[in-house]
Amino acid sequence: MAHFDPNARPFSHKWLNERLAIDTLKRVLSTEYWIPKNINFLWAMGMVLAATFGMLLISGIFLLMYYVPTTKEAFDSVNYTIMSQVGYGWLWRHIHGVAASVVFLIIYIHMFTGIYYGSYKRGREMIWISGMLLFVTFSAEAFSGYMLPWGQMSYWAGMVITNLFSLGSLHLNGLVEWIRGDYVPGQAFLSRFFMLHVLLMPLIIIGLIVLHFGTLRIPHVNNKDGEEFDFEAEAEKWKAGHRKESKVIPFNPVFLSKDVFVLGIYFMFFFYLVFYHFEFAMDPVNFDPANGLKTPPHIYPEWYFLWSYEILRPFSKNVGLIWFGFAQVIFFLLPFLDRSPNVAPANRRGIFKIWFWLLLIDMVGLTIMGKLPPVDPWSKFGTVFAYTFIALWFALPFITKMEKPVGGK
């Protein structure tokens, strides 16, 4: 039976502690959550992502107050009401647009950091998988949000992406019409994607962020050398005052103060974009209202989807769809396709080092080709990059199987 001191002052520390165990919560969640010392600024990307998600949420709340989700009014509610009538409406829109784009840049940095340091195996598989689920839900959130201004690119991206669900020669047109609620994207489509964007997807994302944090708890964060050590023993050293000898630091306040420093630098870059270069996140084509009878001359997704979109293009419809599906799921399987027990930075892992840099260069190549019109020589380069992407993933189990053990430091 819990003990409640009848003399405790309401809302005093003691009073709250008896009711909510705030001391225990603080200890477990922050002051005694241990992070390795041997890390660099790339370990701050998780907090950078959390903060960017916060920016999206806050700016989204303000946009939601004036946005009208109808095919007749959506375009004007964004481009006229929010942009020129609502006081500081432009600020929320530019924060929302820039953050939606930059969040993917940070996600990719966060992902490739994990791949480079092998932070997806030896107990960290669930961190990787929950992170990939976040990547997928962020993609769905970005896509559904892109529909809302109801411009030309919104409409035609909606048309092209929903058509993918006919699954090529299976001709599942019924499924496509079911997703749209109409023969073409229209009011039903806009309303349901509005619902997904402002309610269902954010709920799922918040749940997955909690899961992602949870998956870190037992295996702990990786370090620059992939070194495995006893966190409990190192934590005892810290608590005993041997802070120099200990290999760990507490999340709060030590790690968080490093995070806040990186966040400071990041937000300078972020607000520079918001105030001076927001146009990179605002496609000019989407400043024409949606028109179902006129395709824009060249349809392309936002930059962060280009690499997987480019994998569709070189192939015939069915084959393209198969490889597109492959590209969407293959990253989930990384912890199981990497057959090497080594948890070490890629530069100590022999052929894997080459694999890592090839994958990175290949995905940048796919991204650039995806933006260019589908004519030679670009489509030829795109084909080569697409085949290379597929070949790299098929090669991964073999090159990691052959890998020699590397000792951690």
Place this chain on the structure above:
Amino acid sequence: MSNRRDFMGMALGAFTGLGALGALYAAKRTWDPLPSVKAAGFATIDLSNVPENTLHVEKWRGKPILIIKVAKNSKPNTAPNGNDKNAYDDKRLITVGGHKFMIVVGLCTHLGCIPDYFPDKHKFICPCHGGQFNAAGEVLKAPPPSPLVIPPFKIDGTKVVLGEEGPEYKKLKESGLVS
């Protein structure tokens, strides 16, 4: 005791499962196109004033309908897949009032972009992924896997009614030419 608990557990599970299935079905039905959307599915188009070898665009069920009065010589200038026959002889054309017309849904069969027509080249080129079609809607260059789709139609003098299956459409359908 444990048997009784098992039974209660299974009964609860079964009823909850039934309820979940029902809710899923309701959710599925909620996302179906509304009856008003389904019902507004007809369009009548008069073809008597359509000029030759010029793209004429109409709208049916929210989709663009591409119409070309095909000229006698409509051979595409190039055909990367070798299909360079004269579109005028194509069996997919629809004869209305003594003239041959291509009437298709104007969405590329690859991913649904609207192909652009180039009258001097006698071909369509899709802006999204570079697919090409001749003036009868047949594929000249991948990625589109199949010709442009012919919508259900009924001929009425010099007019066509889209959304209704006339005898000419049924004939095309039997020969497998509509999609």
